[in-house]
Amino acid sequence: MKTKYLRMANKPMLALLIPLLGAAALVLPAFGAQAGAVFTSLYSFSGTNDGANPRAGLVQGSDGNLYGTTVGGGTNNLGTVFKISTSGALTSLYSFTGTNDGANPYASLVQGSDGNFYGTTETGGTNNLGAVFKITTNGVLTSLYSFEGTNDGTNPHAGLVQGSDGNLYGTTGSGGTNNLGAVFKITTNGVLTSLYSFEGTNDGANPYAPLVQGSDGNFYGTTEAGGTNDLGTVFKITTNGALTSVYSFTGVADGAYPLAGLVQGSDGNLYGTTAGHGPFFYPCAVFQISTNGALNPLYSFNAPWVESPSGLVQGSDGNFYGATFGGGRYSNGSVFNISTNGALTNLYSFSGGKDGGLPQAALVQGSDGNFYGTTGSGGTNNVGTVFRLTVEPVFQAVVLTNGARILTWSVEAGGTYQLQYRRDWTSVNWINLGSPVIATGATHSFTDPSLIDPWRVYRVELLP
Secondary structure, X not given: OEEEOOEEXXXXXOOEEEEOOOOOOEEOOOOOOOOXXXXXXXXXXXXXXXXXXXXXXOEEOOOOOEEEEEOEOOOOOOOEEEEEXXXXXXXXXXXXXXXXXXXXXXXXXXXXXXXXXXXXXXXXXXXXXXXXXXXXXXXXXXXXXXXXXXXXXEOOOOOOEEOOOOOEEEEEOEOXXXXXXXXXXXXXXXXXXXXXXXXXXXXXXXXXOOOEEOOOOOEEEEXXXXXXXXXXXXXXXXXXXXXXXXXXXXXXXXXXXXXXXXXXXXXXXXXXXXXXXXXXXXXXXXXXXXXXXXXXXXXXXOOOOXXXXXXXXXXXXXXXXXXXXXXXXXXXXEEEEEXXXXXXXEEEEXXXXXXXXXXXXXXXXXXXXXXEEEEOEOOOOOOXXXXXXXXXXXXXXXXEEOOEEEEEEXXXXXXXXXXXXXXXXXXXXXXXXXXXXXXXXXXXXXXXXOOOOOEEEEEEEEEO
């Protein structure tokens, strides 16, 4: 059982003390959607066998462990694959050699329907132009494909996604017919088919992000450059390689240079970020875009030192979570969430010390409801970390009228919550109010009609 103490005004509190005001009505100011967050540093990389400088996010395997890659470190200082428990016990699974297996994996892994993990390396392979590999949960790695630099592309920076047809789909940031990047599909046995080579005009150029398969069966992605204004694009592509340009960025409220991939929200829209900056200091932005190309800018980061917001993940509370490379209180990056209406909350600012710094990758929400991620620097040895972020419930509003107290707090859909009270600060006994409630939305309200106690202290427990 995890006790989730409610917080007010983003300051830790054990509970909320509310007086009985009789017939008088009092509405306390709402504290917004801002949630308290508990940060835990799980692991600091050493730069040796365990790896160094993870640039990619984590993926939770079917065994409950988290799996990831580091771009450096390992036996040959060419990167590693690792697994780590949600409590921080890390096992190094593989050290790349730079030959057929590849080197310097910048991308996260994907677990295939066969239980194996699949990934890419930006360099290494037979031609030193990158490779595709699969690896078991025990660390047995098989090299599936080495890029050649012609139609197939070169130097894949992004990870793979498994389509509904069982094939894996990915992008390369360069190579292809015009040396501007390509889209490919590859079987789990290593048979690669080049689907599309970018031309740099309306279709875009240099895709550095992974694809996402939409509910319509098409794949959607971004290019860092190209398009009408040479500021990047959103595109869709069929499993047969028919590509349609969905949107060209303008460098205004929508930002420019999308480096991160897209995620499809529960509302059917796609959500993503732009890296911004460049010679004209284009803004970094968060955007929403329909599959038909109607783009809605949600938020522009106004700090000039914020760079390259990561891709987003939709949490069970309906909000989207991400990280920034730079920015935050200490200019070492931050973790934020943002609603579908564009209300952004900074949840944590990295110091660049033992907690890590400069996160580049998207977060993953574990089966325990917590968010997990990596930083490329900082930590005990300044070569990166793995961290956990726990988002706690907060009071949204408290209404007191005629002795009844109506309490509203933030929840995660599917979570089971028990509201409790005690009669004053000194009491040691917590008393349940009502029965446990399974949350169905982003907030839940409960009315306490008691007229007995002049004071009550409230808390909420998140039940297992």
